[in-house]
Amino acid sequence: MTTPVPTIGSGITLFTAATPNGYKISIALEELKAIGAIPSYSFVSISFQKNEQKSDWFLKINPNGRIPALVDTIEGQVPVNVWESASILLYLARVYDTNHVFHFSDPAEEQELLNWIFFVQGGVGPMQGQANHFFRYAPEKIPYAIKRYQDETHRLYSVYETRLADREYLVGPGKGKYTIADICTYGWISSYAWAGLSLDSFPNLKAWLERISARPAVVLGTSVPKSNYVKPGDAERAAKEASDWILRGMGHKI
Ligand SMILES: N[C@@H](CCC(=O)N[C@@H](CS)C(=O)NCC(=O)O)C(=O)O
Structure with a gap:
């Protein structure tokens, strides 16, 4: 399977789509831009x-064939491929958020952050998906399957x-601090209605x-890239469009 290969320039290139996992990374990149930790980034939809x-x-x-993925091309170094949304968030935090604005220098707090990241990656994402x-x-x-996954997500x-x-945020002392654990979780919670x-x-x-919104x-x-799911009345069309490629990918004749 071949589609045209995009040109990957220097700096950070994000490969993404308008989905909960994709938005985690564009949000993190915008946050890093806002504090001056990265100058800019490119994205491929x-x-x-x-x-x-x-x-x-x-x-x-990304050998798993899913978004998001990121290529970081730093002059004089071999480009780094990063995939799995949580792995990308942790990479960005480690490499670019050296002042620990969106994570922690304290090992116990950083571990607590990992707990919440693993929780969303291993639990909420797969169940809500x-x-x-x-x-x-x-x-x-299939009413049983719908109820099973909705109940478990709830x-x-x-x-x-x-x-x-x-507390106001998932991790950190007092009422907590806004971190990549919140960003990782936001992707899913913000799209709760799509899962009914x-x-x-x-x-x-x-x-x-x-x-957070x-x-x-x-x-x-959350506009990188823009979603083509415009308003609630449009849900049926958006679901049909997505259903077609998902079922084709599963080998159904569409
Ligand atoms: N665990 C992965 C999940 C990635 C994932 O499922 N991405 C979806 C979009 S949200 C995708 O690329 N779907 C395309 C496909 O299934 O072919 C992560 O957190 O990055």
Whole structure:
């Protein structure tokens, strides 16, 4: 499978799409830009409809054929390929956030940050991803599967609800500090409605979501690239479009 190979210039190039995992990285890059930790970055919008994420050239960057992925080309060094959203966030924190604005120098606090990053990567992402699949994309509606993944995602949300009872951010002393753990989590929580979930029973999580959504870097990051899912009335078209490429990828005839 081959689609045209994009030119990768110097500096940071993000390969992404308008999805919860993609936005984690564009938000982090906008935050780093805002504090002057990186001068700029480029991005390449990957088309799932054209199956670009499975192109030969892209598989050399991310063998798993999924976004996000990032290439960091530093003069005089071998370009670094980074993939898996949490791995990318940790890379950006380690290499560019040397003042620990969005993570911690204290080992115990940094470990707590890792706990919440692993929690979203190993729990919320996979469960909510399956809730999306069975609620929006599956060719047949299977009530048991929809309920199973929605219930499990809501259960995981209740862990955040308790955590955020007396704090503003997931990790850090006092009421916490906004970090890459929040950014990693935001990608999924902000798209709760797409999976047919509700935040009605989670007021602390809802307040956290609103707090983070208001950050200028989050507003900028969530338009890299722009989503073509415009308004709720458009959900059916957007779901059908996504369902077609997902099912084609699973070998269904569409
Ligand atoms: N665990 C991965 C998940 C990446 C992932 O599933 N990306 C989706 C978009 S959110 C994707 O590229 N899907 C394309 C495909 O399934 O072919 C991460 O955190 O980066």
